[in-house]
Amino acid sequence: DAGVTQSPTHLIKTRGQQVTLRCSPKSGHDTVSWYQQALGQGPQFIFQYYEEEERQRGNFPDRFSGHQFPNYSSELNVNALLLGDSALYLCASGRWGEEETQYFGPGTRLLVL
Amino acid sequence: TQLLEQSPQFLSIQEGENLTVYCNSSSVFSSLQWYRQEPGEGPVLLVTVVTGGEVKKLKRLTFQFGDARKDSSLHITAAQPGDTGLYLCAGSVYGGSQGNLIFGKGTKLSVKP
Numbered sequence: 503d504a505g506v507t508q509s510p511t512h513l514i515k516t517r518g519q520q521v522t523l524r525c526s527p528k529s530g531h532d533t534v535s536w537y538q539q540a541l542g543q544g545p546q547f548i549f550q551y552y553e554e555e556e557r558q559r560g561n562f563p564d565r566f567s568g569h570q571f572p573n574y575s576s577e578l579n580v581n582a583l584l585l586g587d588s589a590l591y592l593c594a595s596g597r598w599g600e601e602e603t604q605y606f607g608p609g610t611r612l613l614v615l
Numbered sequence: 616t617q618l619l620e621q622s623p624q625f626l627s628i629q630e631g632e633n634l635t636v637y638c639n640s641s642s643v644f645s646s647l648q649w650y651r652q653e654p655g656e657g658p659v660l661l662v663t664v665v666t667g668g669e670v671k672k673l674k675r676l677t678f679q680f681g682d683a684r685k686d687s688s689l690h691i692t693a694a695q696p697g698d699t700g701l702y703l704c705a706g707s708v709y710g711g712s713q714g715n716l717i718f719g720k721g722t723k724l725s726v727k728p
Contacts, residue, residue: 506657545718547716558715560715590655604648604660605660606658606659608657609655609656
C-alpha cells in the first residue's frame with residue numbers, strides 16, 4: 503500500500519517564475535492538504551481540498567492556488583515566485599469526517615533564486 | 616490566532632537518559648498529534664490524542680493530553696540514537712475540519728551514543 507507520494511523531490515526556480523507541485527494521497531484517502539515548511543519552522547497550513555473543492559485556506563496570498571482531480575490527487579501552483587517561497591512543501595492526506603489525523607508525503611524542496 | 620509553543624527548542628542528551636518535550640497553547644484543541652521528522656523528509660505520525668487527560672504509550676514514548684486540551688507532553692524513556700529527529704506537535708481546532716493542523720516549531724532532539 504503506497505503512502506503519500508509527491509513530485510518532484512527537488513526544484514530550483516528563479517524569481518517571477520511559476521511552479522506546479524504534485525501529490526497523490528494514500529490509498530483510501532479523499533482529502534489533500536498542503537503545507538509550507540520554512541527552514542527551522544513547523545509546517546504552515548496552505549489549503550485543503552476535498553471533492554475537488556478548496557475547503558479551507560490558511561494565511562497565504564492568491565499566488566498560491568490548487569486543484570484536486572477526480573482520482574483525489576492534487577496540485578499546488580505558485581505564481582510569481584518570491585525568494586521567500588523557498589521551503590519544503592508538504593502534502594498530507596486523510597479521510598474526510600474521520601479521525602483528525604493526517605499522513606504526510608516526503609515533500610518537495612523548492613529553492614527560488 | 617492559535618499558537619502552539621514547544622519547549623525546549625533544542626535538546627542534546629546522552630543515550631539512556633530520559634527527556635520530556637512540552638507543547639502548550641492558550642487555545643483548546645479537539646485533538647493533538649505528535650510527529651517525528653527526519654531532515655529532508657515529511658513528518659511521520661507518532662500518535663493522536665483526543666480525550667482530555669488521555670495518556671498513550673508507544674514503546675518507550677509516553678504521550679499525554681492535558682485535562683483542558685490546551686497542552687500535551689511527550690516523554691521518552693532511555694533515549695537511543697535512533698530517537699534523534701525533529702519532534703512536532705500539531706493541534707486540530709474545535710469547529711475546524713481535519714485539514715487545518717496548527718503546528719509548533721518543533722523540538723530538535725539529538726541523542727549521542
